[in-house]
Amino acid sequence: PMLNSVLNESNRLTPAAPSFLRTAVEDVELGGFHVEKGSTIHVDWSSAALKKENWTGPSTSDFAVFNPHRWLDTKPSKLAFLPFGFGPRMCAGRQLATLELQMIIAYAAQNFRLEADSTRPMEYDIKLVFGPKDGAWMAVHRR
Numbered sequence: 001p002m003l004n005s006v007l008n009e010s011n012r013l014t015p016a017a018p019s020f021l022r023t024a025v026e027d028v029e030l031g032g033f034h035v036e037k038g039s040t041i042h043v044d045w046s047s048a049a050l051k052k053e054n055w056t057g058p059s060t061s062d063f064a065v066f067n068p069h070r071w072l073d074t075k076p077s078k079l080a081f082l083p084f085g086f087g088p089r090m091c092a093g094r095q096l097a098t099l100e101l102q103m104i105i106a107y108a109a110q111n112f113r114l115e116a117d118s119t120r121p122m123e124y125d126i127k128l129v130f131g132p133k134d135g136a137w138m139a140v141h142r143r
Contacts, residue, residue, distance in 0.1 A: 054077045
């Protein structure tokens with residue numbers, strides 16, 4: 001459970017794809033705005049994952065802080081955490097991506113101690129996906 005909690009919390013705070021695009025299939029009102037059929041809607045799901053009101057359970061404090069334990073006793077509302085999208089256009093590779101991440105992290109945690117390079121703070125950049133602007137600088141120490 002803890003490995004999945006770490007992955008979920010990482011995706012909540014720094015998602016690879018923090019938003020997605022959808023096309024309105026009919027005229028609709030969204031948040032007081034009229035959206036015409038055929039319009040492209042930019043859905044920023046990652047903001048919803050940072051709002052306390054979208055979560056239920058005891059660990060609902062400070063959503064700006066990395067806390068993987070929150071996933072053990074707190075759950076997001078249905079549309080507050082969508083790292084792979086939802087519905088018929090959900091990422092087809094989500095199970096494979098999750099499995100690969102679990103295997104890589106488990107191997108790295110068992111065999112190495114990773115230490116962030118404090119002299120090179122990480123900056124983020126959004127292109128097609130969200131990620132480190134100039135890479136993630138770390139020292140890797142064999143256990």
